[in-house]
Amino acid sequence: MSRDEKLRERWDDLVVKLSAQFSDGDPLELDGIIYLVGVQELGSYHRSFKKDEKVNLMHIAICRLLEPYGYYDFEFFDDEGWPHYKVKEQLPPLKAGEQTVLMKEALVNYFLEKEYII
Numbered sequence: 001m002s003r004d005e006k007l008r009e010r011w012d013d014l015v016v017k018l019s020a021q022f023s024d025g026d027p028l029e030l031d032g033i034i035y036l037v038g039v040q041e042l043g044s045y046h047r048s049f050k051k052d053e054k055v056n057l058m059h060i061a062i063c064r065l066l067e068p069y070g071y072y073d074f075e076f077f078d079d080e081g082w083p084h085y086k087v088k089e090q091l092p093p094l095k096a097g098e099q100t101v102l103m104k105e106a107l108v109n110y111f112l113e114k115e116y117i118i
């Protein structure tokens with residue numbers, strides 16, 4: 001099985017599993033899964049977030065997901081418990097499809113690391 005096929009299979013498995021746990025039957029999309037990672041990384045599971053906080057959750061998720069690729073480094077948690085990252089290396093210019101593949105790969109790797117999927 002090629003690397004792309006394995007990624008697609010794992011991605012599909014991840015979407016099914018997360019959708020069953022967090023969605024009302026509709027498959028979660030990429031942004032929704034990134035948002036879930038942000039909530040996971042913040043550790044505040046049972047609260048509502050304002051619109052700007054949701055944007056910040058997406059940002060910390062992307063930083064955390066791309067940290068293993070060398071693009072970000074974790075710096076510290078602020079007084080409210082929000083993680084902060086610094087840019088280590090700028091992302092190269094990517095086409096929309098390439099960005100999607102990178103994020104799917106990063107998400108699959110994150111959930112493999114967390115042993116949520118195998």
